[in-house]
Amino acid sequence: MIGHIDKEINSFLLSLVDGSNKEKINTIIEKYSISITETLNNGHITTNVCMVAASILKLNSAELALKLVEKLKLLNLFEAVEAADPGFINVTLHRKDFVSIINSINDIKERYGESDIGNGKKIQIEFVSANPTGPLHVGHGRGAAYGDAIGRILKATGFIVQKEYYINDAGRQIDILTASVILKIISSEISEYFPQNAYKGEYINEIGKNFIKKTKASYQNLESVLDVQKLYLGSKDDDEKEIDAVISSLKDLNIDLWDSVKKFSVKEIVDSIENDLRKFNVSFDNWFRESSLGNINDNSSIIASSINKLKRDGHAYEKDNAIWLNTEISGDDKHRVLVRDDRRPTYFASDVAYHKDKIDRGFDTLINIWGADHHGYIKRIEASIEALGSKKEKMIVKLVQFANLYKNGKKVKMSTRSGDFFTLENLIDEIGSDASRFYYLSKQADQHLDFDLDLAQSDSKENIFYYIQYAHARIYSLIDKYNKNVDIKSLNLSSIEKNSYNQCDDLIHEISKYPDVVTKASNTLQPHLIIFYLRDLSQLLHSYYNDNHVLSESNENIEAIISCLSSVGVVISNGLNLLGITPIKKM
RNA sequence: GCGCCUGUAGCUCAGCUGGAUAGAGCAACUGCCUUCUAAGCAGUGGGUCAGGAGUUCGAAUCUCUUCAGGCGCGCCA
Known part of the structure; x- marks a missing residue:
């Protein structure tokens, strides 16, 4: 119409x-x-x-x-x-047209709300991308829920979506991880030495133990492959210098051991991250490794060719023995270093090469989901995209603010270095994947979120997650009570069509809004719009349910009502599915 | 100092590509369980949309400005 x-x-x-x-x-x-x-x-x-x-x-x-x-x-x-x-x-x-939405929904079911506004455009969403130096914590959970939800929403609205995880498996953080694991292995046997800046969580211990278990044949006696007396070269006055010294002496002492611990540790952690995400109902189409960008000294590598191109085109230049990128093109306030004066590339250089690679892979749009503390980073990446000959509008950065967890009315403390924190896995175990995803998505991603664990588990109307699920469950239990094997499409809608029964009109009107809601959520990349819509729809359902005793209506009315409520159930279910949440049929 | 975000009911938040009387939950007060799930429903009170100026037929929404809060400004990642 x-x-x-x-x-x-x-x-x-x-x-x-x-x-x-x-x-x-x-x-x-x-x-x-x-x-x-x-x-x-x-x-x-x-x-x-x-x-x-x-x-x-x-x-x-x-x-x-x-x-x-x-x-x-x-x-x-x-x-x-x-x-x-x-x-x-x-x-x-005309009443018949107004009511016809019920039949179309019952007919196309899970496809109701879908559209082709994306027109087959290729979008890549890169999210989570936490460093593989430890388990995911609740901060990562919000990015995971958000990225996965907009992936589902974009797909439903006609975009071709690829979800990617960027693994920072090169660089200093990984070296610190490797050193931490090696020192744990040694310290359990030989010494107690452990630098201030090394990773300390229990998971480091576990990785060490697993490494010994799997490789004891080749590294039976650590003392023979690693002369630990030489470890104490590091200066202990400066935490940063100390860990760097330990890293370089460990590499010098036994590079084979170093490489194999490094490979093993990254794999262990990436596996555990993938596992946590699976429990969270989040999957990726592609896992991209920073290490695959290659070595800066290898001219055929992605990272070297990116930098060479920037230099050739006059966007990058040498100064003070370092290589700089002119980022003024995007309004950045100062030029940025790509390669340090000791010839090691910066993290930024990897990211420049990574974004070049993503664009070369032919996406129309790149969506990056970053922690809000990275917003100062946007302009320099935009500059690099422009400098490499593409349009900065190709990249959309969505910032995700931190989430504070509250339990028993108190803020749950989180600190990574101490190794003592509330992990994503803890959260899922405590309140479940669906409720976690729901509350992560219940507010705009770029705003602070107070995540109340007690509320997420409470039995009251205040707990919107259950309020919506309850509406869905009520519908299905009612349909079951009417007839477990009913064929919804065979039901007769005439009493609603003829206007002899109009108590469902508000519900019919509400479900006809759903496609607009999905479209808007897709255009604005805001899954929370779906949550608020589902709450409103659920409220109408509960209200209707209280005022009307369905099964004591005439047969003709019951058929029409069941048909209508079934379409409401389809809409709630479709909405929850777009958020990666499983609708429940029994409370 | 510069940049980004935020300020809506006592509290937590929707609404912001301008649109019809500014919404919801909680908290307070009043009702509704012999009938399909009360994890529910109905009702009452509660607002200078931080302040000011501007654009418009129309501003919580856009522009400017002031105030208040958060975050970011490394040859770290």
Whole structure:
């Protein structure tokens, strides 16, 4: 129906102007909206086109509205078409058309809400990408839930989506991890030495033990392969220098042991991260390793060729023995170092090469989901994208703010270095994957979130997660009670169609809004819109349920009601699925 | 100092590509379980949308400005 009106509006607009003003018409078409009304008081469909047109063409909006009303009436498609101040047009559908949404939903089920607005555009979403130096914590959980949800939403709206995890398996943090594991192995046998800046969590111990178990044949006696007396070269005055000294002496002492512990540790941690994410119902299509960008000294590597191209094109230059990138192109406030004066590349250099590689892989849009503390990093990456000859608009960075956990009314402390923290796995074990995802997504991603564990487990209406699930469960238990084997599509809708039963009208109106909600969530990358919509829909369902005793209605009414409630259930289920949450049928 | 985010009911938040009387939950008060799940429903009270100025037929929404809070500004990752 909206399609019909849209078409009519376009020809109406063209009739208002002569050929020279086509540009203004396009502006109007871009700006006006046509949508399902907020409440049934204003009919079923509304548009503000006359007000928008009036302001751009300097005409009177009320007069335009009257003209358009006449035109729409001539179509003979609607029950009523009315103008409302100061220029709204409200369309009331024939009852049969208004109700027909029930059958279409029951017909296409899980596809209701899907669209092709993405038009097959290829989008890549890179998220989580936590350093493989320890388990995922609750901060990572929010990015995981968010990235996965927008992946599902974009896919449902016609985009081709790839979800990618970038593994920082090269660089200093990994060296510290490797050193930590080796020192744990030694210290359990030989000495107690452990630098301040090494990783200390229990998981380091576990990795050490597993390494010994799996490789005891080749490294039976650690003392023979590693002369630990030489370890104490490091200066103990400076924590940073100390760990660096330990790293380089461990490498010098036995590079084979170093490499094999490094490989083993990264694998152990990546496996455990993948495992946690699986429990969280998050999967990735691709795991990209920083190490695959290659070595800066190898001219054929991605990282070297990226830097060489930047230098060739005059965007990167040498100064003070380092290589710098001019990032002013994007409004960054200073130039950034790509390669240090000791010829080691910075983290930024890897990221420049990584983004070049992503663009070379042919995506139309790259979505990066980063912790909000990285926002200062956006401009320099944009600059590198432009400098490499692409458009910075290709990349969209979505920032995810920190989440604070509260338990028994108190903030749960989190600190990574001490090794004592609340992991994502802890969270899932405590309240479940679905409730966790729900609360992570219940607020805009770029704003601080207070995550209340007690609320997420409580039995009250305040716990929106269960409020929505309860609505879904009520519908299915009612259908079961009516007839466990009912074929919904065979039910007769006539008593709602004939308006002899209209208590479901608010529900019907609400479910007809759902596709707009999904579209908006996709356009704005905001999954929380779906949560708030589902809460409103659930509220209408609970209210209806309380006021009406379905199974004591006439047979004809029951058939129509069950059919309608089933379509409501489909919508709740579809919405939850877009968030990666499994709808429940029994509480 | 510069950049980003935020300020809406006592509390936690929706609403922000401008649109119809500013919404919801909690808390307070009042009702509803012999009937399909009370993890529910109905009702009452509660607002200078931080302050000011501007653009507009129309501003919580856009612009400017002031105030308040958070975060970021490494040859760290």
